[in-house]
Amino acid sequence: MHAWLIWLIIAGVLLIFEMLTLTFYLLWLSIGAAAAAVVAWIVPDAILWQVVVGCVVALGLTVFTRPLVQRVRTSRGFQDSGTDLVGREGLVVEPIRQGHYGIVKIGGDTWSASSQQSLDKFERVRVIERGNAIIEVERWEEI
Structure with missing residues (x-):
């Protein structure tokens, strides 16, 4: 298998994991792997240069x-797409077990x-905390 193809596969896998974590760190690694793929395509035998x-x-x-990212996130008026999730009501689609x-x-x-x-499944829940890609919920109890 060609080295440039391996680098592209690595870049794709990192990009998929980035979409799950939303941290931007894996995005930069993915772009780095894509740059290594370009070098591998131009100079196939220079593995050290690719790395x-x-x-x-x-x-x-x-x-x-x-x-730059820190400045944007702390700027006035910035709202993350999941900021308003805490306190909202939801419905369990796949059962949640402790530790899973x-x-x-x-x-x-x-x-x-x-x-x-x-x-x-089908229990009503309320969001109590939001992480990067995972939310913490509790059973909805009406007052």
């Missing part, structure tokens, strides 16, 4: 974009969810 270029690109993106994730539907979106309680 060096991939690392330099990923490190450069991490170092130079981190302050399930799926909860909130509005039109589905989220991976965890809970301190065991929750069965």
Whole structure:
């Protein structure tokens, strides 16, 4: 198998994991792997150069974009897409067991969810905390 193809597969896998975590760090690694794929396509036998270029690109993106991302996230008026989830009601689509994730539907979106309680399918829940890609829920109890 060609080295450039292996680098593209690595870039694709990292990109998929980035979509699950939403941290931007794996995105930079993915772009670094894509840069290594370009070097591998141009100079197939220079494995050291492929690794060096991939690392330099990923490190450069991490170092130079981190302050920019922090500034945007802390700017006035910035709202994350999941900021308003806490307190909302949802419905369990896949059961949640202690120590295992399930799926909860909130509005039109589905989220991976965890809970301190065991929750069965079709139970109503309330979001109590939101992480990067996983929400913490509890059984909905009307007052």
